Amino acid sequence: MNRESERNHPTPANITTMNKRNAILITGTDTGVGKTLVARGLARALCEKGLKTLAVKPVESGVALESSPNEDGVLLAAATGQDHPTQALTRLTCPVAPPVAADREGVELPFEDWVREIEVLSNQADIVLVEGAGGFLSPLTWEASARDLAKRLEAPALLVVGNRLGCVNHTLLTVEALNRAGIPLVGIILSAVGEEDESFETNADTIRRSSSVERIASLPHVTDWRASLPHLKPVLDWITE
């Protein structure tokens, strides 16, 4: 196998091969691709399977001063019913990347505290889902991205992709970055974020044929997050099989 193809042959991961802390990074090819929707559905599905599941967002920007039911950290907590944390560990109001928002707001971003907090949570749960901010390499701080968080947590990643024209390239780039970082891939889920375009039906197969990633599932457009649960069954199997 040459180097190029090695990069596109990720190591599959499940709960047994995963990591000692049982954290899973929910990452994406972009912002607005369905990470939170998938994380909520998956968290609930894991809870319903009898696994103690916590879902956490280390840092969230673009939130109101007062916590609102629509922000990611709050939605994640509501999906599991957890009483801690009930919102992102660090909240910022500017709707830009966290370190940019933090600079504007004069806030220090406590990456080490996030790692410690997630480690504590993983001792209290069977699985902790960790949603990044933006895409896989989007900065969480000036020093660290979701890639660095996953490496510190020794967490595999579930990659969420917006199912639309252009997503094949974004997916292959992200898979290559995951492989380069040595982060096992749980699988890929293509989420129907918007209007279906001509590529919608073929994207999953195109990614499969271009990357040799076998674990690819699709989430159709759902009108309520709870309707995502049956479609997330393959992801549940990848994690627990």
Ligand SMILES: Nc1ncnc2c1ncn2[C@@H]1O[C@H](COP(=O)(O)OP(=O)(O)O)[C@@H](O)[C@H]1O
């Ligand atoms: N499969 C889907 N069906 C319906 N709406 C979706 C789907 N995937 C994503 N969305 C919607 O797209 C928007 C962005 O999704 P979200 O989960 O917030 O993305 P991210 O967390 O990656 O920023 C939300 O309004 C979400 O409900």
Ligand SMILES: [Mg+2]
């Ligand atoms: Mg989100």
